Amino acid sequence: MKIAVIGTGYVGLVTGVALSEVGHTVTCIDVDPEKVEKLSHGIPTIYEPGLEELIKKNIGQGRLFFTSEHRTGLKEASVIYIAVGTPQRKDGSANLDYVEHAALDIAANIDRDTIIVIKSTVPVGTNFHIKNLINKNTKNGIRVKIASNPEFLREGSAVKDTFHGDRIVIGSEDRETADVLAEVNKPFEMPIIKTDISSAEMIKYASNAFLATKISFINEIANICESLGANVEEVAKGMGLDHRIGPDFLKAGIGYGGSCFPKDTNALVQLAGNANHEFNLLKSVIEVNNKQQILLLDKIMTRFGDISGKRVAVLGLAFKPNTDDLRESPALVMIPKLAALGANVIAYDPIAVSNAKRQLGTEIEYTEDLHSALNNADFTVIITDWPDVKKIGLTVFNKLMKTAIVFDGRNCFDLSDVRQSEIEYYSVGRPDQAPELIY
Numbered sequence: 001m002k003i004a005v006i007g008t009g010y011v012g013l014v015t016g017v018a019l020s021e022v023g024h025t026v027t028c029i030d031v032d033p034e035k036v037e038k039l040s041h042g043i044p045t046i047y048e049p050g051l052e053e054l055i056k057k058n059i060g061q062g063r064l065f066f067t068s069e070h071r072t073g074l075k076e077a078s079v080i081y082i083a084v085g086t087p088q089r090k091d092g093s094a095n096l097d098y099v100e101h102a103a104l105d106i107a108a109n110i111d112r113d114t115i116i117v118i119k120s121t122v123p124v125g126t127n128f129h130i131k132n133l134i135n136k137n138t139k140n141g142i143r144v145k146i147a148s149n150p151e152f153l154r155e156g157s158a159v160k161d162t163f164h165g166d167r168i169v170i171g172s173e174d175r176e177t178a179d180v181l182a183e184v185n186k187p188f189e190m191p192i193i194k195t196d197i198s199s200a201e202m203i204k205y206a207s208n209a210f211l212a213t214k215i216s217f218i219n220e221i222a223n224i225c226e227s228l229g230a231n232v233e234e235v236a237k238g239m240g241l242d243h244r245i246g247p248d249f250l251k252a253g254i255g256y257g258g259s260c261f262p263k264d265t266n267a268l269v270q271l272a273g274n275a276n277h278e279f280n281l282l283k284s285v286i287e288v289n290n291k292q293q294i295l296l297l298d299k300i301m302t303r304f305g306d307i308s309g310k311r312v313a314v315l316g317l318a319f320k321p322n323t324d325d326l327r328e329s330p331a332l333v334m335i336p337k338l339a340a341l342g343a344n345v346i347a348y349d350p351i352a353v354s355n356a357k358r359q360l361g362t363e364i365e366y367t368e369d370l371h372s373a374l375n376n377a378d379f380t381v382i383i384t385d386w387p388d389v390k391k392i393g394l395t396v397f398n399k400l401m402k403t404a405i406v407f408d409g410r411n412c413f414d415l416s417d418v419r420q421s422e423i424e425y426y427s428v429g430r431p432d433q434a435p436e437l438i439y
């Protein structure tokens with residue numbers, strides 16, 4: 001089938017590449033000509049394991065194309081995916097400007113009746129609004145059908161998630177549209193949930209809100225564990241073995257970040273508010289997360305009192321490992337606060353440094369070398385659980401730092417190893433007085 005995808009961010013690019021990999025002919029359209037230029041030459045514009053090979057392979061096999069011109073890209077497409085950003089507005093609601101622009105681009109350029117699939121995360125009601133917007137602006141009586149097909153990929157494992165995800169959700173206005181999209185998605189061999197459009201839109205927000213709730217819940221338990229002398233990792237293990245709870249998304253730390261959980265939880269609170277429902281549970285989830293992101297700062301200030309002039313190694317800038325994305329990373333909260341308190345920050349990340357310079361400025365020092373970050377540091381703050389940080393021998397802290405004091409926001413090290421080491425160590429939900437593991 002001939003498919004067009006509008007937007008080549010994480011979702012658009014991975015969607016376009018995956019659809020071409022399973023045999024469709026796909027043209028990805030982006031308004032950013034620099035992205036299009038790179039992608040046309042097989043150069044990925046995002047860091048995502050496994051993606052480059054797939055882009056190159058499918059370009060080579062003549063199934064994957066990139067363009068910045070909607071007219072060329074939409075020509076003869078039977079299905080058009082919209083995968084543009086839906087960032088957060090100041091009041092927390094989803095900004096639909098990009099989706100509306102994409103709709104007008106479609107209306108101005110399609111040459112036949114088409115199915116429009118919204119992959120972007122959008123509030124309930126948006127699909128019908130976009131359908132009406134397109135149909136109002138098409139020429140020659142062309143009409144579109146609309147379908148909601150929310151995306152569940154995670155950054156850093158986007159390719160794996162796309163080919164081995166848990167489900168594909170298709171919300172459509174009629175059976176015929178659902179059947180066409182089921183056919184498009186059949187090669188992925190995943191359970192397909194066919195439902196109505198509003199429910200599909202809500203499934204996406206509810207899923208992200210639930211996962212964020214799990215994280216804030218375990219973070220609250222972690223904070224209570226610290227006061228009571230229990231170990232949150234043992235608690236999470238014991239809880240997660242109950243299949244009704246499950247082991248995933250129970251890792252305590254400095255809170256969730258990324259391009260989705262923060263904005264989608266805020267958008268759902270707004271959406272509920274518009275329906276006169278005060279979503280108090282989700283509001284608390286957000287509040288807990290905001291506090292959690294600066295939890296280490298409280299520990300640092302309790303330990304030092306004053307950090308001006310201290311050299312601080314910040315390990316990790318990305319909001320999670322395997323991505324160079326800093327959107328809503330706790331690093332964006334912690335580093336300015338450390339700098340404002342007079343600390344000299346040297347920040348390490350293996351791949352996110354150039355993105356960080358754009359967002360955090362060049363006033364702090366950056367390095368892509370873990371060891372040089374630690375050199376002569378007064379204390380270390382771990383923000384991202386990069387594998388090389390987790391694998392570092394604890395003696396390295398003693399060897400390289402002025403004083404081996406480590407504030408670990410991701411519980412990277414086993415407490416038993418820490419106890420045998422000579423580092424001073426603060427983690428999340430695992431207090432000093434947590435009992436030694438005897439089994």
Ligand SMILES: NC(=O)c1ccc[n+]([C@@H]2O[C@H](COP(=O)([O-])OP(=O)(O)OC[C@H]3O[C@@H](n4cnc5c(N)ncnc54)[C@H](O)[C@@H]3O)[C@@H](O)[C@H]2O)c1
Nearest residue numbers: 007008009010011029030031084085086101102120121151
């Ligand atoms: N990033 C994720 O991991 C993820 C996962 C699931 C769902 N989502 C949702 O998917 C959507 C896209 O997210 P993203 O992170 O890929 O976005 P992004 O902002 O990284 O990328 C969007 C791309 O669309 C392009 N664009 C904007 N308007 C355009 C237009 N009219 N025509 C052509 N191109 C246009 C931009 O230039 C940009 O390259 C959002 O709604 C997001 O919430 C994201």
Ligand SMILES: O=c1ccn([C@@H]2O[C@H](COP(=O)(O)OP(=O)(O)O[C@H]3O[C@H](CO)[C@@H](O)[C@H](O)[C@H]3O)[C@@H](O)[C@H]2O)c(=O)[nH]1
Nearest residue numbers: 151152153154155249250251253255256257258260319320
């Ligand atoms: O037990 C956990 C799991 C995650 N996190 C944090 O939560 C954030 C989000 O992590 P993750 O969900 O792995 O990454 P995303 O790429 O943001 O993916 C989420 O957001 C996407 C965009 O909507 C959805 O498609 C995915 O299903 C959903 O997992 C990160 O800061 C993680 O460090 C924790 O603190 N503890």
